[in-house]
Amino acid sequence: MAFHEELLDNFSKMMVYREAAGYATKSYVSSITPFLNYCGENHPNASAITREMVDNWLEKKRYSANSQASFISCIRQYTRFINFLGGNAFVPDDDYSVRRIPFFPYVFTDFELKTLFDSFDGCVGGTRNKNFHPELVVPPIFRVMYCCGMRPSEPLRLFCNDVNLESGDVYIRETKNNKDRHIIMSEDLRSLCSKYDEMAGDRTWFFEHEGKPYSIGWVDSQFRSCWNRSGLQAHGRPRPYDLRHAFATRNIMKWIDKNLDVMALLPFLSTYMGHAEIISTLYYVHILSERIRKSAGIDWKQFSVIYGKGVNSDED
Numbered sequence: 001m002a003f004h005e006e007l008l009d010n011f012s013k014m015m016v017y018r019e020a021a022g023y024a025t026k027s028y029v030s031s032i033t034p035f036l037n038y039c040g041e042n043h044p045n046a047s048a049i050t051r052e053m054v055d056n057w058l059e060k061k062r063y064s065a066n067s068q069a070s071f072i073s074c075i076r077q078y079t080r081f082i083n084f085l086g087g088n089a090f091v092p093d094d095d096y097s098v099r100r101i102p103f104f105p106y107v108f109t110d111f112e113l114k115t116l117f118d119s120f121d122g123c124v125g126g127t128r129n130k131n132f133h134p135e136l137v138v139p140p141i142f143r144v145m146y147c148c149g150m151r152p153s154e155p156l157r158l159f160c161n162d163v164n165l166e167s168g169d170v171y172i173r174e175t176k177n178n179k180d181r182h183i184i185m186s187e188d189l190r191s192l193c194s195k196y197d198e199m200a201g202d203r204t205w206f207f208e209h210e211g212k213p214y215s216i217g218w219v220d221s222q223f224r225s226c227w228n229r230s231g232l233q234a235h236g237r238p239r240p241y242d243l244r245h246a247f248a249t250r251n252i253m254k255w256i257d258k259n260l261d262v263m264a265l266l267p268f269l270s271t272y273m274g275h276a277e278i279i280s281t282l283y284y285v286h287i288l289s290e291r292i293r294k295s296a297g298i299d300w301k302q303f304s305v306i307y308g309k310g311v312n313s314d315e316d
Contacts, residue, residue: 004040
């Protein structure tokens with residue numbers, strides 16, 4: 001078997017194993033497959049992945065700190081898997097570890113959110129492609145992200161039959177943590193999505209263009225365009241993912257305003273957002289303003305026990 005074919009065969013075996021064990025695979029496919037193709041093209045006569053191959057790939061790609069950290073984590077698991085099968089692949093050691101640079105969420109003010117959604121609603125179609133209608137898609141897709149607390153990629157993977165427009169039930173599959181979940185849309189959002197569905201016509205994906213789901217790049221582009229058109233002056237770097245953050249923090253603030261037991265309600269928020277662990281949900285308490293965080297609605301004794309383990313964003 002040729003070296004490249006062997007690499008892909010072992011990778012396929014690893015993906016089968018991870019899927020059977022309930023682990024996510026998408027990040028491995030996007031991160032490792034290009035590297036394996038590079039090894040096959042540039043080292044066709046090799047018998048194993050070497051340090052030189054990894055070093056040359058890193059030099060070629062010039063990753064950001066976060067991207068390199070993700071790649072190294074994935075390639076370690078892959079090369080360990082090869083060695084487990086009896087191979088002799090190079091496993092990157094601690095010298096390859098890169099400290100991730102965490103994103104700090106952009107916290108929208110009420111005015112910013114209203115102005116931004118006004119801009120989404122005012123989106124107009126371009127002149128280059130008459131079949132492209134962002135004014136039809138932009139308002140519902142960003143409302144789904146915000147009102148349902150979805151990750152930006154999750155609305156893009158919705159099939160039409162995943163969205164029950166009679167009941168408002170939405171089935172989110174193949175999430176970051178390989179943790180499918182059902183959520184319920186509000187009545188206003190269900191009504192908006194129903195109107196969009198009628199205008200969008202027959203299709204496979206709920207948000208679809210020319211037979212394919214929209215890309216993350218398109219979502220980022222539309223978000224930046226609408227933000228720039230809104231006239232808002234950012235005090236940081238707002239991103240589509242921050243709509244998910246806004247959903248979480250505003251629910252917590254609403255509970256605090258109503259003097260509800262935040263700690264008792266957090267597990268429900270965690271399940272709704274598809275977090276693998278409650279510690280990811282506690283991150284949103286951590287980023288609230290000092291005044292809000294000192295509310296009596298939060299059991300700080302309980303929070304500090306978990307917080308001592310390290311509270312991480314669910315983007316990690």
